[in-house]
Every structure is written in C-alpha cells, then in structure tokens.
Amino acid sequence: MAVKAGAILRPAVRAALVAVAVVLTAPLWLPARLQAWLTGGEGVFAGCSEVLSLFPALPGVYLRRGFYRMCLESCALDCHIGFGTTLAHPQARIGRGVYVGNRCILGRVVIGDHVAIGSNVDVLSGRHQHHFDRRDVPIQEQGGTFAPVRIGRNSWVGNGAVVMADVGDECVIGAGSVVVRPIPAGAVAVGNPAAVKKWRDRPEAA
Numbered sequence: 650m651a652v653k654a655g656a657i658l659r660p661a662v663r664a665a666l667v668a669v670a671v672v673l674t675a676p677l678w679l680p681a682r683l684q685a686w687l688t689g690g691e692g693v694f695a696g697c698s699e700v701l702s703l704f705p706a707l708p709g710v711y712l713r714r715g716f717y718r719m720c721l722e723s724c725a726l727d728c729h730i731g732f733g734t735t736l737a738h739p740q741a742r743i744g745r746g747v748y749v750g751n752r753c754i755l756g757r758v759v760i761g762d763h764v765a766i767g768s769n770v771d772v773l774s775g776r777h778q779h780h781f782d783r784r785d786v787p788i789q790e791q792g793g794t795f796a797p798v799r800i801g802r803n804s805w806v807g808n809g810a811v812v813m814a815d816v817g818d819e820c821v822i823g824a825g826s827v828v829v830r831p832i833p834a835g836a837v838a839v840g841n842p843a844a845v846k847k848w849r850d851r852p853e854a855a
C-alpha cells in the first residue's frame with residue numbers, strides 16, 4: 650500500500666513543483682516566447698537558458714524543467730538537465746526519464762525516453778551550421794543548415810562526446826567519441842570518428 654501511495658504521490662509532487670517553477674520562470678519564458686512569436690528570433694531563449702544553467706542542485710533542475718516545459722517543443726516533467734548545460738534553440742524535444750549531465754551544449758535535439766548523457770557532451774544541430782564553399786566571404790556570412798539530431802531511447806552517451814548525427818535506440822557511445830555518421834540501434838560505438846565496436850546483445854561480435 651505504501652509503495653502504491655508513493656508511486657502516485659511522487660509524480661503529483663513533481664508536477665506541483667514544476668508548476669511552481671513555471672510561475673517563477675515566467676519573466677524568462679514569456680519574453681522568449683514573445684520574441685519567437687514576433688520576430689522568429691531565439692536570442693532571448695538562448696540568454697535565458699544560459700542564466701538558468703547557473704542555478705545549482707535540485708532547485709536549478711526544477712527551474713530548468715519549468716522554463717523548458719514552456720519553451721521547448723516538448724519536455725518531460727521528470728527530465729534532469731544538469732548544472733551549466735545550455736540549449737541553443739527552442740526546437741528541441743526531451744523525453745521521459747532523460748538525464749543530461751553538467752556543462753553540455755544541446756542544439757536541435759530529439760532525445761528519446763530514458764537517454765543518459767554524461768557531462769561535457771555537445772549534441773550539435775548536424776554537421777553543417779556554416780557553409781564554407783566561398784573564400785571571398787566570411788564563413789559566418791555564408792549561411793548554413795541546422796538539422797535535428799536524434800538520440801534514440803535508452804541510449805547512453807559518455808562524457809565529452811560530440812554528437813553530430815543520429816544515434817539509434819539502445820546504443821552506447823564511448824566517452825570522448827565523435828559521432829559523424831548515424832549509429833545503428835543497439836550498437837556500442839567508440840572513437841573519432843565513432844565506429845561500431847560491438848553490439849549490446851552480441852558483446853563478442855565486432
């Protein structure tokens with residue numbers, strides 16, 4: 650009976666605390682949404698993300714939940730976005746039970762349920778944010794492509810990885826790896842560029 654009560658109460662308390670965080674962060678997400686609606690700009694969102702990344706411990710986790718709940722395309726109530734972690738764009742989706750460690754930078758990401766991301770991980774919006782074919786024009790003025798990068802459910806990305814392409818469901822990405830091509834579901838991929846080293850259900854196979 651006590652277990653059942655806990656299982657019901659915990660999500661209810663969490664939802665109530667996120668609601669409080671939504672109210673407390675209204676001075677941040679309201680201007681961010683207003684800017685996006687009026688001009689399509691993302692500067693206020695990015696600035697607020699930086700400010701909120703500086704709040705430590707559980708209060709910080711809740712404040713970020715409240716803000717991202719109101720700004721992102723979707724953000725689960727129970728996700729953990731760590732200290733120092735920032736999101737560059739509101740076009741992001743964060744699933745249930747997601748854990749993102751400290752000091753990460755997230756672009757246009759779609760993070761599946763129960764994904765674990767270590768610390769100092771960069772998940773970029775693809776690989777081609779800047780075109781560079783012309784040498785007579787500064788790279789920053791040549792435009793580029795921001796593509797969503799997906800990390801499949803129940804995958805684990807180790808510390809210091811840089812992810813620029815999709816990661817399938819149930820994958821493991823080694824610490825310090827650089828993902829430049831899509832990684833198939835169930836793979837353990839390591840290195841730069843990340844290559845499949847083995848499979849989670851067939852540890853011996855290369």
Ligand SMILES: CC(C)(COP(=O)(O)OP(=O)(O)OC[C@H]1O[C@@H](n2cnc3c(N)ncnc32)[C@H](O)[C@@H]1OP(=O)(O)O)[C@@H](O)C(=O)NCCC(=O)NCCS
Pocket residue numbers: 766767768806807808809821822823824825826837838839840846
């Ligand atoms: C990827 C990882 C999970 C592999 O663990 P494992 O299944 O025990 O794999 P093994 O130790 O048997 O290594 C298999 C091979 O991959 C290599 N390898 C393992 N991790 C690697 C990494 N991060 N980068 C490059 N190569 C790696 C090993 O050297 C070994 O190579 P070999 O077959 O040529 O000898 C682990 O090494 C790792 O990177 N963990 C992340 C830890 C982390 O970031 N924690 C904090 C966040 S929660």
